[in-house]
Amino acid sequence: MAKIVRHPNVADYILEMSLDEIAQRPSGLMDLFEDGKLVVVKNYRLPFDFSAMEALDDRTDSIDDQKIRRKLKKLEATTFFSGKDPEKIIDEKGDVESLRFDTPLRQALFASFCRSDPKVFANASNALRTAHDELTRIFKLCFPTYETTRLISSLRLTETVFENLHWDNHSIDDDFHQARIFCNLDRRKRIWNVGDRCIDFMEANYAKYDLAQFAGRDPNEMLSYIAGDILGGTRDIWKDDRPRHHVAFEPGEVWLGESRMISHQIWYGQRAMVYMWFVNVNSMHDKSRRFNARVEDLHARMAANLPSSSSHESIAAA
Known part of the structure; x- marks a missing residue:
């Protein structure tokens, strides 16, 4: 309580x-x-x-586009799981190496908060x-x-x-x-x-x-x-x-x-x-x-x- x-x-x-x-x-x-x-x-x-949130990085300084950066600072939770599923980039071993999104905002979210890690993104989206x-x-x-x-x-x-x-x-x-x-x-x-x-x-x-x-x-x-x-x-x-x-x-x-x-x-x-x-x-x-x-x-x-x-x-x- x-x-x-x-x-x-x-x-x-x-x-x-x-x-x-x-x-x-x-x-x-x-x-x-x-x-x-x-x-x-x-x-x-x-x-x-809670571990899914703890794995996220709250820094946005890696994003050059100031408009996108402002949107990330006022992020909506639904941005993680709404919209088209990302395209999976497969490496030589057949593992998911990265993700490609259909909007610049979600791509920036993946690159900054998730550090381009597909597992971090998946866990946060599910949570x-x-x-x-x-x-x-x-x-x-x-x-x-x-x-x-x-x-x-x-x-x-x-x-x-x-x-x-x-x-x-x-x-x-x-x-x-x-x-x-x-x-x-x-x-x-x-x-x-x-x-x-x-x-x-x-x-x-x-x-x-x-x-x-x-x-x-x-x-x-x-x-x-x-x-x-x-x-x-x-x-x-x-x-x-x-x-x-x-x-x-x-x-x-x-x-x-x-x-x-x-x-x-x-x-x-x-x-x-x-x-x-x-x-x-x-x-x-x-x-x-x-x-x-x-x-x-x-x-x-x-x-x-x-x-x-x-x-x-x-x-x-x-």
Whole structure:
């Protein structure tokens, strides 16, 4: 189980639920996810070949094409196993010596991450396909009526330490909903800190930071302002003194949360999968709980000096 240290001055929105408990709920996790809960899947570990990831090289400096290199740094897990099977290059002994792919990206992936080793590529592809299928199964169980339009299957292979506290800004100005599942693919713990939820922080500090200036604007602008100008961003991580919960996720552990709603920082992590599904808002449990609508509602309530419509306790005053 994840090790969780709850801070008394942060609203306790962390839940631990087994897949069986989730399956027994008609709405799965839809209502809880939309309400800004962070859900850790209890008594579960992703069946995964960790050695397949450990065999990968996370360096991309051997790739000269800068465009391809940027794509490798934001690699999607499905790149390993989607598309046409590679052509096998056979040596004089009849063994597979190398592989030839039909796209420059997959060829570069093979050359850099897999060091042009067919066995390393095969093992990683099989492991990631298995993980993909399992996360897809968990998604369907947790979000039974969600209709999806797109999947971003991010694969994180590089070490991350001492990230700044932030709410995710996807730089997408569309009014959309997302479902997000995280999984630790490393043998070591992945350590997160999680703090204020966005609406809680905005409501408690609306006048102090003149957040009314963002009414009617893209909510991403406000997220950037709060995370950067107020909390310090990546340059001044020391500037942030917000209270937060501490969570250490075990190898293979899975958790879910709306990362635009929950402030978070990776304190330490190496290999992970982050699956993000774009969801048709009309298929939500309650589409008024989508991120953009909740931000608009807050601006309207603050302008009218109305009390909170949130169903949860807020402990976010600066």
